[in-house]
Amino acid sequence: MAEATLPQAAGAETSQKKKGAGSLAKLARYTVTKLLTLFIAVVIGIYLTILIANMGGYVDEILRGQIRESISISVSMDPSLKYLTLEERNTLINERVATEERRLGLDQPFMLRSLRFLTHAITLDLGRAQHLASDSGSKMVKNIILERLPPTLLLMGFSNLFLFFISLYFALYLSRNYGTFLDKAVIAMSPFSSAPAWFYGIFLLLIFSSVLGWFPFGGMVSAPPPETFGALLLSYAHHLVLPVIAWLVSGIFAGVYSWRTFFLIFSMEDYVELARAKGLSARDIERRYVLRPTLPNIITSFALMLISLWQGATILETVFNWPGLGRTLYRAIGLYDSPVIIGSAIIYAYLLAGTVFLLDFIYALVDPRVRVGSGGSKA
Amino acid sequence: MNAFKRTFKDIAQYPSAIGGVIIILALVALAVYTVVAVPYDEAIRLWRGGEEVWGDYPRLAPPAWFNFFSRTKQPTTIVRNSTDGAPFVTKEVKPIDETMTDVIFTYTFDYEADAFPSELIVFMTATFKEKGPFVSLFWITPDGREIRLGEVTAKHSETYRFNQDERLLRRLKGVAPEVALFSDPNQETPTVLKGTYQLRIDAITFENDSDLEAKFVSYGTVHGLAGTDHRRRDLTIALLWGTPVALSFGLVAALVTTVTTMFIAAVGTWFGGIVDDIIQRLTEINMLLPFLPILIMVGTFQSRSIWVLLLWVILLSIFGSSIKGYRATFLQIKEAPYIEAARSYGASNWRIIVSYLIPRIIPVLIPGLVSGIPAYVFLEASLALLGLGDPVLPTWGKLINDAYANGALYNGQYYWILEPALLLMLAGLAFAMVGFALDRIFNPRLREV
Numbered sequence: 001m002a003e004a005t006l007p008q009a010a011g012a013e014t015s016q017k018k019k020g021a022g023s024l025a026k027l028a029r030y031t032v033t034k035l036l037t038l039f040i041a042v043v044i045g046i047y048l049t050i051l052i053a054n055m056g057g058y059v060d061e062i063l064r065g066q067i068r069e070s071i072s073i074s075v076s077m078d079p080s081l082k083y084l085t086l087e088e089r090n091t092l093i094n095e096r097v098a099t100e101e102r103r104l105g106l107d108q109p110f111m112l113r114s115l116r117f118l119t120h121a122i123t124l125d126l127g128r129a130q131h132l133a134s135d136s137g138s139k140m141v142k143n144i145i146l147e148r149l150p151p152t153l154l155l156m157g158f159s160n161l162f163l164f165f166i167s168l169y170f171a172l173y174l175s176r177n178y179g180t181f182l183d184k185a186v187i188a189m190s191p192f193s194s195a196p197a198w199f200y201g202i203f204l205l206l207i208f209s210s211v212l213g214w215f216p217f218g219g220m221v222s223a224p225p226p227e228t229f230g231a232l233l234l235s236y237a238h239h240l241v242l243p244v245i246a247w248l249v250s251g252i253f254a255g256v257y258s259w260r261t262f263f264l265i266f267s268m269e270d271y272v273e274l275a276r277a278k279g280l281s282a283r284d285i286e287r288r289y290v291l292r293p294t295l296p297n298i299i300t301s302f303a304l305m306l307i308s309l310w311q312g313a314t315i316l317e318t319v320f321n322w323p324g325l326g327r328t329l330y331r332a333i334g335l336y337d338s339p340v341i342i343g344s345a346i347i348y349a350y351l352l353a354g355t356v357f358l359l360d361f362i363y364a365l366v367d368p369r370v371r372v373g374s375g376g377s378k379a
Numbered sequence: 380m381n382a383f384k385r386t387f388k389d390i391a392q393y394p395s396a397i398g399g400v401i402i403i404l405a406l407v408a409l410a411v412y413t414v415v416a417v418p419y420d421e422a423i424r425l426w427r428g429g430e431e432v433w434g435d436y437p438r439l440a441p442p443a444w445f446n447f448f449s450r451t452k453q454p455t456t457i458v459r460n461s462t463d464g465a466p467f468v469t470k471e472v473k474p475i476d477e478t479m480t481d482v483i484f485t486y487t488f489d490y491e492a493d494a495f496p497s498e499l500i501v502f503m504t505a506t507f508k509e510k511g512p513f514v515s516l517f518w519i520t521p522d523g524r525e526i527r528l529g530e531v532t533a534k535h536s537e538t539y540r541f542n543q544d545e546r547l548l549r550r551l552k553g554v555a556p557e558v559a560l561f562s563d564p565n566q567e568t569p570t571v572l573k574g575t576y577q578l579r580i581d582a583i584t585f586e587n588d589s590d591l592e593a594k595f596v597s598y599g600t601v602h603g604l605a606g607t608d609h610r611r612r613d614l615t616i617a618l619l620w621g622t623p624v625a626l627s628f629g630l631v632a633a634l635v636t637t638v639t640t641m642f643i644a645a646v647g648t649w650f651g652g653i654v655d656d657i658i659q660r661l662t663e664i665n666m667l668l669p670f671l672p673i674l675i676m677v678g679t680f681q682s683r684s685i686w687v688l689l690l691w692v693i694l695l696s697i698f699g700s701s702i703k704g705y706r707a708t709f710l711q712i713k714e715a716p717y718i719e720a721a722r723s724y725g726a727s728n729w730r731i732i733v734s735y736l737i738p739r740i741i742p743v744l745i746p747g748l749v750s751g752i753p754a755y756v757f758l759e760a761s762l763a764l765l766g767l768g769d770p771v772l773p774t775w776g777k778l779i780n781d782a783y784a785n786g787a788l789y790n791g792q793y794y795w796i797l798e799p800a801l802l803l804m805l806a807g808l809a810f811a812m813v814g815f816a817l818d819r820i821f822n823p824r825l826r827e828v
Contacts, residue, residue, distance in 0.1 A: 206796065319783070
C-alpha cells in the first residue's frame, strides 16, 4: 500500500523498457516480498488486537468465571458427589477450577499466554463461543465466522463492483462533458458522501419498505426460502437491492468527483493534446492516454475506499439484518460473547490484509514500473 | 490578516460553503445554548431520571407541531392536579359522621382535539393510618351524561388506569375507555364530542386525618417540540444535548488526529532514514488493524464512555493513511532552497520542522481537517447504532439506535428516527461542504477543473 499511494512521487525516471522473462520473475519476487511483509504486518496487527482485547485482563476474567460456573454445575449435577458436605464440595470445586485454569494456561504470565493466543489466532483456532452458535449448531468461533463470511462477501462484492464500474463510467462521462449542468450537480452533491451507507440505508428502508412496501425490511432471503432455483435467486436479488443502493449513494458522489478530477488533470497533459491533434477518436484517447496512466491512481483510491468500507459493512449489515459477519459481530456485542468479538476482529484483520494484497498484486500488473523493477518497492 | 480576508472572499464564491458556514454557526449556537440552558447534570436527570420526570408525557407521541400540517388536530396532554385549585379543580368536603368524610373533587377541562387521547390515568396519594379512603370515579360529558367509571380503595399511592378496569370495559361494551368516554353517542363511527368534560372523584375517608390528593392525566397523542420515545421521555433533551456531543467529538477527533498525523509525517520526512522507515511500517500495520472491531472491543470490554472511545479513535487514526499524503508534500518542501538556507545558518531540526516545514502544509491541512469532521460525527453515531453508545449521555446516534431497536420504522414512528438523522445529516453536510470549498480554494489545481 505504501507504494500504491505514492506512485507519482517515485518519478518517471524509468524510461527503459525490458520485457519478457525477466519481468515475470520480478513480478514473482515482488509478490513474494509483498506477501512476506504483509504477513509480518498481519501478525503484528493481530498481536496488537489481542493486547487491546485483553486490556486489564478482562478476557481472562470472563474465562475464569466461565470455568468456575461450568465446574460448579458439573459438581452439583454429579450424583456420586451428592453426599459431600458444603465444605468438601467447595474444596473439590476449587481444586478442579485450579486444574482447569492450569490446563488452559491461565496461571502463566500474560506475555506467554498472549503469544500462544497469537499462534491460535493466526491458525484461526479461535476457541468456542459463549452464547452464539452457527446455523449448523457448532459452537466453534471459526465455524460461526466462516459460515457468515459468504453473505458478507456477496453483499460487499456486489456493492463494490457496482460502485466501481458505475463511478468509473460516470466519471469518464463527466470528464468528457465537463462544465455541463450534470457535472456541476455531481460536484455539488459530493458532500453527501460524508454520510455512511447505513445512514442512507435507514432512509431507504423508511421510504421503500415502510411507506411504499416495495422491498423487504431486511434479511437475505424471504422466509421460507422459495423452492425453485430461479425464485430463490430472485429473492436474493430482491433483498440485495436496498443495501446495494445505500452503498452506492454513500460512495458514488465522492468516487465520481475524485476520478473525474483525475481524468481531467490527466487529459490536459501534452501527450493527450498530441493524440487529439493526430485525430485519434475520443474513445481511443480515453482508453490509451487517459485511463491507462490513471489506472494506478484509480486502483489506489479504490483500495483505500474498500479498506475503509470494510467497517461500514458491519453497520450496514446490522441495519439491513443481513446475516453476515457484521451482524454476527453486532449480536456478539449484545450477548457479550468475547471469543466471537475477538475472533471477528482477527478475521477483519485478515480480510484487510487480503484486500491490500490483492490490490497490490493488481497494482503490480498494471503499473509497469513494478515489472521493470526500479519504482515499486521503495517510494 | 490579509490572507484571512482573501480566504473569506474566496469562500464567499461558493454558495454551498456559505450555507455550510451558516449551518455550522447555527449548530454551534445551539450547542452553546444547550450547555448553558440545560447543564450536564440536569440533562442526565431529565434523560435518566425515571418515571417522576417523564411520567406525565405520552408514550411514543410525535411532535406537537404535526398539528400545523394536519387537518385532524391531535390532542396534547392534559394534566389536572388536585392542588391546581379553581377553576380547574374544585374540592368539596362533606362530613358524614364524626370519623367519616365525603371528599369530592371535580376536574374540569376542555377537549377540542379531533382525535382521542392515548391513555387516561388517575394518580392518587392517600394519607391514612389503617383504612384507605374508598374512591368512586364518575365521568361527565359535555352533553350532560354521567358515566360511572369504577371504584377503588386507595392505598398510599394508587394508580387507576381507565383501560385496565375490566368492569368499566364491560360496561362500555368492549370499546376502549379513551375512545368511548370522548365519543359522540349520536355518531356511528367514533367521533370526538368536543366541549367541556368533567371528572368527579368521590372519596369517602374513614379516619379523621385521612385525606386524598389526585392527579388526572389525559395523555395526548402529540408532545412538545420533538415528541417522546417508548419510555415517555421527551426527545428534545436528547436532540439538544446531541449537538455539543457530536460537534465536540467530531472537532476534537479531527483536530487532534490531523495535527498529530501531520507532525509525525513532518518528523519522519525531515529525519528520514530509520525514523521514516519505522513511521512508514507503522502506517502499514495500522492500515491492517480493524478499526471498528477494535473500537467495539474497547466499548465492550473496557468502557463505553464517549471520551474513552474518542481517545481510542485518535490513537488508531494517528498513523492513518493521510501520513502518506503529507509525506509526499513534505518531501517536496524539504528540497526547497529556503530550507537549505535555514540549515546553512544553523537552524535546529525542531526549528526547521516547526517554523519552516509545517506552516507550508497548512493549506493542505485545513481542508482535510474540516472534511474529516463528518466522518467522526458519523462514527459516534455508528458506534451508538451498534449499541456502544455512551451509557449516560443522550446522543443523536443513541436516539437512532433506540428508535431502530424499538421498531420505529416498522411501526411508523418516523419522527423518532428522522429528527436525529436530519440533525446528523445537517452537521455532516455542513462540514463537508465547507471542507470541499476550502479544498478548492487552497488547491488551485482543483479550481480550474
